[in-house]
Amino acid sequence: MTDSQIKAHLYLHAVLPQLEEVVRVDAAAQAVVAGWRSSIAMRVAGGPGMRLEVAAGRLRAVRRGRGLPSLGLLLASPAAAVRMFEAGGATPLPWMGGWRLRLVGGLRALSARLQYYLKADRELLEADGAFVEAVLIRLAVLVYAIAVLAECSPDGGGSSGAGDGVISIGVAGANPLQLHCAGGRIAASRDADRRANVTVEFADPAAAYGILSGNGDLWTAIGTGAVRLRGHLLLLDPILQLMSRVRNYL
Amino acid sequence: MNEQFRVGDELFRRAARVIPRGIYGTRGPWLVVPGSYPLFAERGRGARYRDADGNEYIDYLCGYGASILGYADPGVDAAARAADQSGFGFNHPTAAMVELAEFLTARIAGMDWALFGKNGSDATSFALQAARAHTGRRTVLKAAGAYHGSHPWATPGTAGLTAEDSAHVYDFTWNDHADLEALVTEHRHDLAAVIVTPYHHPLFDDSEFSERRFLQRLCELAHRHGALVISDDVRVGFRACLDGSHQVFDFAPDLTCYSKAMANGYPIAACLGRKPLYQAAGAVFATGTFWMQQGPMAAAMACIRRLEETGGVALMRQRGTELIDGLRQVAVRHGEQLHVSGLPSMPKVRFATEDDFLRFQRFCAAATRRGAYFHPFHNWFLSTAHSDEDIARTIDIADAALSEVVAEGE
Ligand SMILES: Cc1ncc(COP(=O)(O)O)c(C=O)c1O
Numbered sequence: 108m109t110d111s112q113i114k115a116h117l118y119l120h121a122v123l124p125q126l127e128e129v130v131r132v133d134a135a136a137q138a139v140v141a142g143w144r145s146s147i148a149m150r151v152a153g154g155p156g157m158r159l160e161v162a163a164g165r166l167r168a169v170r171r172g173r174g175l176p177s178l179g180l181l182l183a184s185p186a187a188a189v190r191m192f193e194a195g196g197a198t199p200l201p202w203m204g205g206w207r208l209r210l211v212g213g214l215r216a217l218s219a220r221l222q223y224y225l226k227a228d229r230e231l232l233e234a235d236g237a238f239v240e241a242v243l244i245r246l247a248v249l250v251y252a253i254a255v256l257a258e259c260s261p262d263g264g265g266s267s268g269a270g271d272g273v274i275s276i277g278v279a280g281a282n283p284l285q286l287h288c289a290g291g292r293i294a295a296s297r298d299a300d301r302r303a304n305v306t307v308e309f310a311d312p313a314a315a316y317g318i319l320s321g322n323g324d325l326w327t328a329i330g331t332g333a334v335r336l337r338g339h340l341l342l343l344d345p346i347l348q349l350m351s352r353v354r355n356y357l
Numbered sequence: 358m359n360e361q362f363r364v365g366d367e368l369f370r371r372a373a374r375v376i377p378r379g380i381y382g383t384r385g386p387w388l389v390v391p392g393s394y395p396l397f398a399e400r401g402r403g404a405r406y407r408d409a410d411g412n413e414y415i416d417y418l419c420g421y422g423a424s425i426l427g428y429a430d431p432g433v434d435a436a437a438r439a440a441d442q443s444g445f446g447f448n449h450p451t452a453a454m455v456e457l458a459e460f461l462t463a464r465i466a467g468m469d470w471a472l473f474g475k476n477g478s479d480a481t482s483f484a485l486q487a488a489r490a491h492t493g494r495r496t497v498l499k500a501a502g503a504y505h506g507s508h509p510w511a512t513p514g515t516a517g518l519t520a521e522d523s524a525h526v527y528d529f530t531w532n533d534h535a536d537l538e539a540l541v542t543e544h545r546h547d548l549a550a551v552i553v554t555p556y557h558h559p560l561f562d563d564s565e566f567s568e569r570r571f572l573q574r575l576c577e578l579a580h581r582h583g584a585l586v587i588s589d590d591v592r593v594g595f596r597a598c599l600d601g602s603h604q605v606f607d608f609a610p611d612l613t614c615y616s617k618a619m620a621n622g623y624p625i626a627a628c629l630g631r632k633p634l635y636q637a638a639g640a641v642f643a644t645g646t647f648w649m650q651q652g653p654m655a656a657a658m659a660c661i662r663r664l665e666e667t668g669g670v671a672l673m674r675q676r677g678t679e680l681i682d683g684l685r686q687v688a689v690r691h692g693e694q695l696h697v698s699g700l701p702s703m704p705k706v707r708f709a710t711e712d713d714f715l716r717f718q719r720f721c722a723a724a725t726r727r728g729a730y731f732h733p734f735h736n737w738f739l740s741t742a743h744s745d746e747d748i749a750r751t752i753d754i755a756d757a758a759l760s761e762v763v764a765e766g767e
Contacts, residue, residue, distance in 0.1 A: 272713065304713035327373035330386035330396065339713040341561045348515055
């Protein structure tokens with residue numbers, strides 16, 4: 108895969124799904140989707156697709172949905188998708204429901220809220236009381252991105268060598284995310300519903316923020332107790348390698 | 358963090374500012390359970406050492422195997438000091454190098470020459486180069502999961518490496534003769550060597566002895582195809598046998614590597630080989646500013662002699678057996694079962710009922726906090742300094758630690 112293709116996968120399959128959380132925790136986003144019973148499909152020509160299903164004030168991101176979407180958007184190429192996510196520099200072509208201006212505008216508003224949680228600096232987030240949520244959403248992007256990168260790598264990102272197991276990654280006091288490794292494939296899940304064989308737990312949101320923002324070092328954080336590692340560390344090996352590769356793309 | 362490790366933790370914070378990862382490599386906190394383990398040592402004697410906070414441990418890692426007579430062994434230390442007193446770091450080696458080479462070649466079965474470095478990785482890399490120089494071939498086979506050092510061809514790490522660094526190095530499955538045979542057949546025209554440890558002792562996984570004459574057949578196979586066999590005896594060396602672990606495990610390597618325990622912690626490594634490899638070994642460019650220092654060489658001779666005089670190998674086996682028997686009884690009392698593999702003097706221990714170490718880690722952490730240093734993932738080591746009282750005290754500690762884990766529940 109080219110870098111653009113990998114990035115397009117990351118944006119659609121690791122970043123976009125975080126709208127689920129944004130809608131759950133953010134009042135402005137909730138206001139946007141209030142009353143919606145709609146689905147928005149986004150597809151990249153020669154690349155990935157993603158569908159957002161909204162109903163009863165909840166948003167679900169799924170890779171495949173049934174039936175025609177309320178709004179269907181096409182990005183001309185992976186490079187165009189990357190431009191759209193990185194600089195808002197490309198506009199998707201509506202192939203379905205382009206007249207539904209409320210959805211078009213709503214999607215724009217949701218993207219802005221997602222961008223806020225992903226990009227706003229710490230002072231602003233703290234002033235808004237949104238720091239914890241933003242950290243959890245950024246952590247979720249990372250965890251999803253690990254699975255997406257493994258999927259985009261010819262050898263599963265080395266995950267086949269480490270064996271099967273469940274890796275839990277989270278911040279103390281909040282629901283962790285899980286990576287399920289089986290048969291050389293890795294899947295990310297927001298529902299920590301399986302017994303984890305390894306856990307990586309940040310002591311608090313600030314510790315996670317340090318690592319996620321690239322200012323902190325994971326290994327020293329482990330030594331100071333800011334990150335707690337438990338379980339079968341060998342399973343973590345490919346995950347950590349994929350994690351360091353995420354930085355090359357996002 | 359835990360008050361018990363306040364000084365050590367503060368040292369770690371200072372370290373993290375000026376040293377990548379604070380403590381790099383296998384001594385880093387990631388491989389244990391930070392908050393329950395010391396990160397810095399201060400002093401040690403015999404089977405015990407104190408950390409930077411003054412907490413004392415009966416040690417079952419022994420400096421990753423280096424301490425075989427116990428820390429600060431008076432005999433070995435005196436020999437090293439005496440040698441160093443006349444100065445060191447000369448333009449030349451001293452007589453100690455010749456004496457040690459004579460001593461080891463007389464001792465280690467089948468080996469005719471010796472060459473010295475500082476770390477196990479120096480020895481294994483040298484052996485690899487000597488094998489390639491001798492055979493004029495490139496390929497090296499190793500068991501998957503086996504550790505042969507930190508040099509680029511062998512390291513399990515990934516950062517800063519290129520695919521070319523480990524080109525020509527292929528893994529076979531330990532004890533799987535068919536797998537090995539297939540690899541040997543595939544690479545027979547370019548096969549320089551097969552490198553093995555005297556038994557398989559991977560990190561995390563159980564240790565495994567050679568089964569169905571695996572090592573003997575490996576030697577036959579390699580030799581039949583004109584390849585050499587390297588015994589990486591860096592970890593097992595001098596704990597299984599003073600004459601080379603291949604004597605005990607009954608195989609016939611062409612090159613053998615030692616380090617870790619050979620000088621009770623003084624920095625020295627050795628590669629030994631058979632006579633036909635003498636010229637090829639000489640052709641390899643091998644040098645290091647500190648490789649020929651006499652202190653560690655004198656320490657090595659004193660250490661191995663002491664092991665012989667005291668029946669060290671049998672003693673460690675006996676103490677290790679006592680430890681394991683005691684731990685098994687403790688485990689049974691708490692409704693737990695231990696799985697133990699490898700030599701009693703370097704047992705690999707885990708709970709039989711789990712394979713992800715989650716509870717075992719808590720047990721090791723609880724034992725370590727109480728003063729018995731148990732590594733959760735690595736095989737443990739005994740030294741000849743572990744006394745009956747040390748073992749008895751350790752079993753009491755393990756009992757309390759396991760009570761804690763059981764009380765906590767899942
Ligand atoms: C079997 C084996 N070979 C080689 C080495 C590398 O030795 P060193 O760390 O001294 O370079 C080790 C170290 O643990 C080892 O256990």
